[in-house]
Amino acid sequence: MKRILSLFSVLFFVTLVTFVMTDLAPSDSAEMYYLSKGITPSEEVLNETRHEMGLDKNIVVRYVDWLNNFVHGDLGYSYHYGQDVNQQMLSKLPNTLKLAxxxxxxxxxxxxxxxxxxxxxxxxxxxxxxKNISF
Known part of the structure; x- marks a missing residue:
């Protein structure tokens, strides 16, 4: 039982740190979406897209929403802006394997x-x- 609690606390901590680090990145998902298409969006378009994606909410609210969706099995693998997430992931697989x-x-x-x-x-x-570093 102690190990299971430890596992969940580590999982919570890792997701929280990852979420915060992603939020501190110089660009967000809305900006990356347009840049990946070769489009330089206006600030108005970015703000509208951020609102649609929920990126205009407080980081705590976004994390709680994400955690709630994760617990209920909604991992967000759906169609967004006409592209299948699985197709996007498969297109990035060769570079991911090279890096790994x-x-x-x-x-x-x-x-x-x-x-x-x-x-x-x-x-x-x-x-x-x-030993201490590797632990």
Whole structure:
């Protein structure tokens, strides 16, 4: 039971941090929508689109709305502005896979040598630091 509560608290914290970081990004979903189409929208059009998307609401209200939709199974995978979300995701899959493979290689390139060092220098200061960082 303790692990389940821990899982939910970590999940809540991760979604909250991700939501806040996304909100702090220099552009929002409305602006990115137009820029992805090669359109430079006016401020009036952006404000109208932000209102339609609910981006003009307070961040707390938007997060609670998102959390409510998530709990009720509405993940927002629907048709928006004439494009299927699944189709958009599939079009981005090759670049996502490239990034994931590259990240995996970089992680291996660092973690294997550091793991070997830690195993051969069990009680050193550097080993303690590496254990704390990796934890």
């Amino acid at each position: 493979i590259f990240s995996f290689v970089v992680v291996l390139a660092f973690s294997i040598p550091l793991g070997i060092y830690s195993a051969t220098h069990r009680h050193s200061l550097i080993n303690s630091i590496l």
